[in-house]
Amino acid sequence: MIIGLPQEVKNNEFRVGLTPGNVRGLCKQGHSVLVQRGAGEQIGLSDESYRLAGASLINSATEVFSKAQMIVKVKEPQPQECAMLREDQILFTYLHLAPDPQQTKALIHSGASCIAYETVTSCSGALPLLAPMSEVAGRMSIQAAATHLEKTHGGLGILMAGVPGVAPAKVVILGAGVVGKNALQMAIGMGAEVCIFDRDIDRLRQIDTLYGNRVRTYYADPLLVEIEVCEADVVIGAVLLPGAAAPKLVTREMVKKMKSGAIVVDVAIDQGGCFETSRPTTHADPTFIVDGVLHYCVANMPGAVARTSTFALTNATYPFVEALANRGIMAALSHDCHLRNGLSVYQGHLTSEPVAKAQKIDFVSADELLAA
Structure with missing residues (x-):
């Protein structure tokens, strides 16, 4: 799979969705990782460290989004990023859709499959990525x-x-x-x-x-x-x-x-x-x-301590990134009900009931979509 790592664009957001160590792990398993130049520079994760880990350095977010099959981020996509998503793409990041109908509409319109870190669950019912x-x-x-x-x-x-x-x-x-x-x-x-x-x-x-x-x-x-x-x-x-x-x-x-x-x-x-x-x-x-x-x-309070936050976050998210890359989205969601709980938007359908209730719109459950 081709995995894209764009630089965050939200105000004073310096976190990054993958570390060089994560990139090395993915590349060793045969995946390709595209990293936007400067993505981790502000927190001491240099372009060279990503290159040595096996990533290809890309000059612009537009190119990362256009080539990648899965986008791994930290914060919810901004309007210009939503516009670059496409139907055959996976987005894995924080979304926080309930109070944000504009983002919800944009993600549904994109046709992408969007998994929210904050609603992935664990066996105990906890939220391990949040x-x-x-x-x-x-x-x-x-x-x-x-x-x-x-x-x-x-x-x-x-x-x-x-x-x-x-x-x-x-x-x-x-x-x-x-x-x-x-x-x-x-x-x-x-x-x-x-x-x-x-x-x-x-x-x-x-x-x-x-x-x-x-x-x-x-x-x-x-x-x-x-x-x-x-x-x-x-x-x-x-x-x-x-x-x-x-x-x-x-x-x-x-x-x-x-x-x-x-x-x-x-x-x-x-x-x-x-x-x-x-x-x-x-x-x-x-x-x-x-x-x-x-x-x-x-x-985005944790963005102020972006290096600490990046490593704390990727320690938790990387196994799921690996599963999505190795299995593909349908097999990964079918195999792991906890990852499936994170699915918020799938190919033009809202799949989160709490978001649907907050915004008073229709949804289709992830289980129904997988069954279909």
Whole structure:
């Protein structure tokens, strides 16, 4: 198979979908890999390292898309990339389609077969290709909050850990999944006062067993969420409904009641965000203010630590890339129900029920298409 690796084009996105080590593995199995020049240069993965691994270096994304049978990326394709996809092509990347009807329409129109990292599952029901970036984003959310609590960055001028005689920042984390647990680890490590909400009592029990009285665990009762959010210095939005739009747990009215200078970090912004006041931002312009509350809603947070993120991501995605290359899409999807759960668009058909529900459009299940 001919596999294409284009350079990412999203604002301040420096991650790359394959490392030179991945390329070597694919080439040893008889596949061809086309790498756009400069794809990994910003994170120390030189064109020469890809060439020595066996890749062919290509000057433009247009040429990569035109020649490759499978495109491996990191972020969702931008409009100019969607326009280059074709019917006989596989796209393997993050998609986050639920809040993005324009991208959904473009991918359906392309006729390509599009598999979303974020909905590939494991035997335990976990999301193994989303988890590495959720770990990174969860940890980064506290770094971002600590920075933006500083008065010079628009915050109240609070030190996350406080000092003897002065209270630390109060941090509220909404969601105890991978993002929430990693945010919790960092917040506790920095000495903040932390509480975390979830509807999964078993998750809360695990956190209580691990951290004891260093963290307050709460069932996600809406009234209690409102009380804690309105008293917080930092609120981390870490809620995930796999493949679907994030629920709006914090309303505009709640934001109005928050402290002026408080920080919200909406890690769920890729799926539409869990604050009613959220809108996507970029690393170039990461924040905005609503009713005195600073919002940090960067849609590709892990892109800021792109080298760490690239290796964490490709450690998880490479076995699936290998399976798709070796078997072809139909055999790979038939063989692996977990990879099949990642199929979002197939030859002009939407195959994701959560996306269909979010956008109120028709879908056909992957199982039906394979049976046909």
